[in-house]
Amino acid sequence: MSAPALLLLAHGTQDAAGRATWERLTAAVAQAVPEVEVRLAYADVVSPTMAEALAELPGPVVVVPAFLAAGFHVRVDVPEQLAATGRPDVVVAEAFGPDPELVGVLLDRLAEAGAQPGDTVVLAAAGSNDPRARADLDTAAALLTARVGHEVPVGYIAGGEPRVASVVASAGSRGPRVVVATWLLAPGAFHRWLADAGAAVVAEPLGEHPDVVDVVVRRYRAAAA
Structure with missing residues (x-):
């Protein structure tokens, strides 16, 4: 059985440097888990949305919410977006939080x-x-x-x-x-x-620091298990 796909879910930004950072982080995660299909989606502002990304990913899928605090997106928005897809083969990992x-x-x-x-x-x-x-x-x-x-x-x-x-x-x-x-x-x-x-x-934002990559992978593996 193949490993579940990993969908990294960011807040969303129209800032070019911000989106480039998310893309680099996604690429670094993919390099860290070469056996896993890794994609990027956004909870707000820009595409692809979670629903759009999931439409291209057969299950099972683990969504890793890249949020530093358990606010509206983590508690309400992401669960509602997932419920709207009707996908029973998708699980949401623990958000980053104050790791x-x-x-x-x-x-x-x-x-x-x-x-x-x-x-x-x-x-x-x-x-x-x-x-x-x-x-x-x-x-x-x-x-x-x-x-x-x-x-x-x-x-x-x-x-x-x-x-x-x-x-x-x-x-x-x-x-x-x-x-x-x-x-x-x-x-x-x-x-x-x-x-x-x-x-x-x-200081600069956390970005694609290797330890951020490690947190993504840990959240994914805990949920996949």
């Missing part, structure tokens, strides 16, 4: 951007008013806090309060320079907006 391995990627991206020991780190996330999504972001901040040795506050880029610029200003009043750890998977408008947040350093 400790991804927190390690944050540290790598900060180092690549020029962050130094002693810098004050702020975690920048897209933001949500959903309490469960915010709890996931708080967990990510707590994991990062344990790694950097000081409390890491969370700032929101678009949804909810406090906004990143406000958090950066507050953190900067306490002394050392402030650096932003970017809790986003791919570049786009949200990441560009961080340039105006007032931080000394803004």
Whole structure:
């Protein structure tokens, strides 16, 4: 029996750099599991949608939702989209969430951007008013806090309060320079907006880092089993 196909499900973006990042991540996942057919779909904004991608994939299929917090898409949108397909041979893996391995990627991206020991780190996330999504972001901040040795506050880029610029200003009043750890998977408008947040350093999104690939593969294998 052949291995189930893997459908990586991203949020969706019209940003060319963002889509290129998702395509590179998909290619890296395919290289990591050469025995598996790997495809990319988007939950919103652009095509192919999950339904369109599944129409081209015979079952069984494992959908891996590439979301860092359990907000609307994870809890409502993706299950509804899958139910609409009527496919009984498709399972949805656990979303990324605040995986400790991804927190390690944050540290790598900060180092690549020029962050130094002693810098004050702020975690920048897209933001949500959903309490469960915010709890996931708080967990990510707590994991990062344990790694950097000081409390890491969370700032929101678009949804909810406090906004990143406000958090950066507050953190900067306490002394050392402030650096932003970017809790986003791919570049786009949200990441560009961080340039105006007032931080000394803004890290790149997680992107196609090998540990992101590893999280995708782990989620896939757990669901396929």
